Amino acid sequence: KNQVEQSPQSLIILEGKNCTLQCNYTVSPFSNLRWYKQDTGRGPVSLTIMTFSENTKSNGRYTATLDADTKQSSLHITASQLSDSASYICVVSGNTGTASKLTFGTGTRLQVTL
């Protein structure tokens, strides 16, 4: 069964600190892995997308890594800001462009405090 597991479930950090969120998946076949940021009550917004051959991809203070051999990904947030408080969702696609092949993680809820 295709699954995406994220850890931790929730996280509280001080403003300015770094943090790393984890994503393990068992989706097969694998096409790509996406990280989304979802503010409370809003739709998810794409941060990064990585294919099988990509090991790392950055988007500003967000850096995602992918190890397709171990089926693990991480999202590193540098110098966190209050506006980073949100849920971060890992989504794995088993087939390019086909939404029915997307497997969603339940997300990591990040809270950045003063």
Next chain:
Amino acid sequence: SAVISQKPSRDICQRGTSLTIQCQVDSQVTMMFWYRQQPGQSLTLIATANQGSEATYESGFVIDKFPISRPNLTFSTLTVSNMSPEDSSIYLCSVVPTGEENTIYFGEGSWLTVV
């Protein structure tokens, strides 16, 4: 890119009533989808909205409960019928823009509370 407008953004609905959610995209898209996100849960695909024909529903979702229309390449509606408190969720429209088949955009969502 694609800018997605969903209406309503929030609503409180009476048990037994139906509500239609609209999704308008500012450009033509290859595919349109409807998701549900129950409180504290991950996103679940309800159906793929097919232009000019019946939607393709995922297991556990049926047309009588979630009728969907897609009259053209940029617009779709999802109706939540005969609502119960268990239907309280965020409903999200999602699109794959033409020429960006590896990109999926989500609307802002429609937050429904059934009382």
